[in-house]
Amino acid sequence: EVLQKELKDLKSRVRPQVIEAIRIAREHGDLSENAEYHAAKEQQALVEAKIRQLEDRLARSQVIDTKTLSSDRIVFGATVVLEDLQAGEEKTFRLVGEDETDHQKGKISIRSPVARALLGRKVGEMIKVEVPKGTVEYEIKNLYFE
Numbered sequence: 001e002v003l004q005k006e007l008k009d010l011k012s013r014v015r016p017q018v019i020e021a022i023r024i025a026r027e028h029g030d031l032s033e034n035a036e037y038h039a040a041k042e043q044q045a046l047v048e049a050k051i052r053q054l055e056d057r058l059a060r061s062q063v064i065d066t067k068t069l070s071s072d073r074i075v076f077g078a079t080v081v082l083e084d085l086q087a088g089e090e091k092t093f094r095l096v097g098e099d100e101t102d103h104q105k106g107k108i109s110i111r112s113p114v115a116r117a118l119l120g121r122k123v124g125e126m127i128k129v130e131v132p133k134g135t136v137e138y139e140i141k142n143l144y145f146e
Contacts, residue, residue, distance in 0.1 A: 002099050003061070007054040010047060018044045074118045074143055076110050081142035085126075090141065095119075114138075 025037035117127045
């Protein structure tokens with residue numbers, strides 16, 4: 001969904017803006033010494049490359065409806081409630097793809113240290129995670145799929 005929104009924005013908003021910038025720069029005359037024109041053309045190349053990259057990723061992606069998942073083990077798409085045993089605080093994380101990561105909403109990359117430590121685990125298990133500030137120990141309190 002995030003990738004689709006970004007692709008739509010590039011095609012419907014950004015690409016037309018760049019095309020308009022090229023058109024305006026062309027009106028300034030000699031293109032060989034026109035810095036605005038060259039900058040706009042460079043921007044166009046970057047936008048088109050990003051569009052191709054997103055289209056390719058979307059074509060190769062598989063959408064997983066996490067509402068249909070049920071498991072007693074933590075897998076991609078799971079929402080997990082953890083207790084930080086040192087701080088005594090509960091934290092809730094959802095394991096998502098790298099493009100969906102949003103720490104404010106508790107969405108962590110499946111490739112993050114916490115997610116890697118959680119994969120395949122069950123409710124009631126303890127995990128230790130090496131993070132920049134040291135080792136954090138969690139107890140897995142709950143697991144569900146939204």
